[in-house]
Amino acid sequence: MKAWQYDEYGDVNVLKLSSDVPVPTINDDQVLVKVVAAALNPVDFKRRQGYIIATDSPFPIIPGHDLAGIVVKVGSNVKSLKEGDEVYGDVMERALAEPKQFGTLAEYVPVDEKLLALKPKNLDFLQAAAIPLAIETAYEGLERAGFSEGKSILVMNGAGGVGSFAIQLAKHVFGASKVAATSSTGKIELLKSLGADVAIDYTKENFEELPDKYDVVYDCVGKNVTKSFINGLA
Known part of the structure; x- marks a missing residue:
């Protein structure tokens, strides 16, 4: 073969x-x-x-x-x-x-x-x-974070493979109270279509300065977790 x-x-x-x-x-x-x-x-x-x-x-x-x-x-x-x-x-x-x-x-x-x-x-x-590996990763991350119905979440890079599944799982399977996600300008509408209540254009807004707080920050970038905690997002 x-x-x-x-x-x-x-x-x-x-x-x-x-x-x-x-x-x-x-x-x-x-x-x-x-x-x-x-x-x-x-x-x-x-x-x-x-x-x-x-x-x-x-x-x-x-x-x-x-x-x-x-x-x-x-x-x-x-x-x-x-x-x-x-x-x-x-x-x-x-x-x-x-x-x-x-x-x-x-x-x-x-x-x-x-x-x-x-x-x-x-x-x-x-x-x-x-689907398989990306959705497995997204689901396992939510489980490890203890995510559950009624909690809020901020997904960094919500337009990526794992991030796009994290949005959908958090919203439609786990029953999130609020889902926010970041992406570049051209993918903001995609975030909304996946179920994000708040779509953040990271090229125009500094997520560290946003007033909202979230129960969980799901980092699909690999650089933003420390910044998220230091600035009180989670």
């Missing part, structure tokens, strides 16, 4: 398209998925650069966590899926502690049954592949 893979750490130039990669075998608890669409996340390039070398799998490594595709083979212990099912999911259950050698940038990927779900019929394969 064809697959993108690399056999050394480095920049994007170490990533090569190979056409003679053996189709992976599956164990009894796995299915083989023919990949229709796959997504890349920041963890993929960080892994390629050697950030998790201490726990990484052997080379060559096929990157990619997210996929949407069609089940073509089923292990003997698999109960919830069958050949022909359209599925999506994140194939790396413990991405940092136990990264897998076979990622999703390939024609076929072996996946544990428990890591897949049936693709919603109202989503196409491209849309479904863009």
Whole structure:
């Protein structure tokens, strides 16, 4: 099969398209998925650069966590899926502690049954592949913050992958009393469409000087948490 893979750490130039990669075998608890669409996340390039070398799998490594595709083979212990099912999911259950050698940038990927779900019929394969890791991250962050119904939240970079899901989950799943989010000018309307009650254009407003306070600040930038606490936003 064809697959993108690399056999050394480095920049994007170490990533090569190979056409003679053996189709992976599956164990009894796995299915083989023919990949229709796959997504890349920041963890993929960080892994390629050697950030998790201490726990990484052997080379060559096929990157990619997210996929949407069609089940073509089923292990003997698999109960919830069958050949022909359209599925999506994140194939790396413990991405940092136990990264897998076979990622999703390939024609076929072996996946544990428990890591897949049936693709919603109202989503196409491209849309479904863009969801798993980002929404997992957003949900886990809200859980770790102890977010719950009636609380307020400020999401930094609400137009990004994790941020856009954090807005929607906080508003429509957790029942936030107030959702604020930051973005650049061109994405303000997107924030509102996702459910943000307050959309802040960081190119025009300094979020540190805003009068409102929030129960939780969800930082999807990586630079603003300390500033948020120092200035009393949370």
